[in-house]
Amino acid sequence: MATTTRFLQSSFFINFFLVSQCLFVLGASQDFDFFYFVQQWPGSYCDTKQSCCYPTTGKPASDFGIHGLWPNYNDGTYPSNCDSTNPYVQSKVSDLMSRMQQSWPTLACPSGTGSSFWAHEWEKHGTCSESVLDQHGYFKAALNLKSKINLLEILEGAGIQPDGRFYSLSSIKNAVENGIGYTPGVECNAGADGNSQLYQIYICVDSSGSELIQCPVFPKGKCASSVEFPAF
Template sequence: MKNSSYYSTFLKLLVLQSLVVVILCKSKQHKDFDFFYFVQQWPGAYCNAKGHHCCYPKSGKPEADFGIHGLWPNYEDGSYPSNCDRTNFFDESEVEDLESRLITEWPSLSCPSSDGMRFWSHEWNKHGTCAESILDQRSYFMAALNLKNQTNLLQALKDGGIEPNDEFYNLEDIKQAIQAGTGFEPWIECNRDADRNSQLFQVYMCVDTTGNSLIECPVRPRGNCASRILFPSF
């Protein structure tokens, strides 16, 4: 009887331990990410970067405005998930009603010239699939489009007296102008033009896991800008 009772208790503990492990594993798996980076790029800096060429989309030269680069899930430790579901490929029919906005607000400047599908497919497959438990494909692209309108970076900079006119501006003034316009501090990524001037390239804003609301960034990439940077025309 003692042995029977002992083994019964042992089996119960073993089952309980297994359940705890399963729950913990599922919990970790469902912790897809902690926040988004919403990244917009300035086309003038993309096209005039040292050793780099750009190609306008098949629809023609984009407007002189910031274009969406992506909405990227990230962890608070600075790492990020990618290519999370290799079975959920980009499906053009899911964003068919958004295509006119995507062409205008999320244009591809890579070569060869394209209609944008390759760019959007890459962003969904690499980044969007890591948020699909919260945002399906259409919702993912819709969230990015809404965030672009919400941030309105070019207007925020113009309101701060900062124009894309091939002039140099203090990096801190650029940050302050965007913060005044959006309510949140951005992170600025620079690249270099043919004369090796540090120039405004990309603006990172942080967004909560719903993809709807800007937040203060839990972690920022490492800086690469000079204290005064060029804002090139386009």
């Protein structure tokens, strides 16, 4: 009888431990607070000492392109590479391919189709949002946000043009805020001539990947008070 009791107790604790570990791994891989939806200006990506390469489909449109949809925590940290067993599979997003080529183009060298870029974004960031978005849902959510938020139209409507001139950082932020109702994060990079230029705009989205929210925390943008908006 004592042996049976010890066996049952042992089995209970083993099962409890295994369930606890599974829940811990699941929670660790899928827990996040919000998304950064990040769009980049191709003129600033290309106007650097490193330069750029157009995708094999040709020069992208002169428009902001998607960089990624990134899960984040409210304290400014973020999860990454959460599930190595779920790699990018292009057939899962085949119906989205034309939209991805147009709105999410690669500019990395050497020239590519975009699949390496998309694989990186899914495997580093997308796998950390699997609790709410599968692979197809992840890319579709980003594309839908891009359709909803036309940054170039918003900026041009405020007189801020990609013409190589300098604009105050505050005017850029104010224009986007007036256009979408929420304050954006702005990141700059250094052009080939060393000037601070408008590179990426961060907009915060709730954990469903669909609704814009006020950012709990902003990325460190490293922008001057006046930034160049280069042509593309």
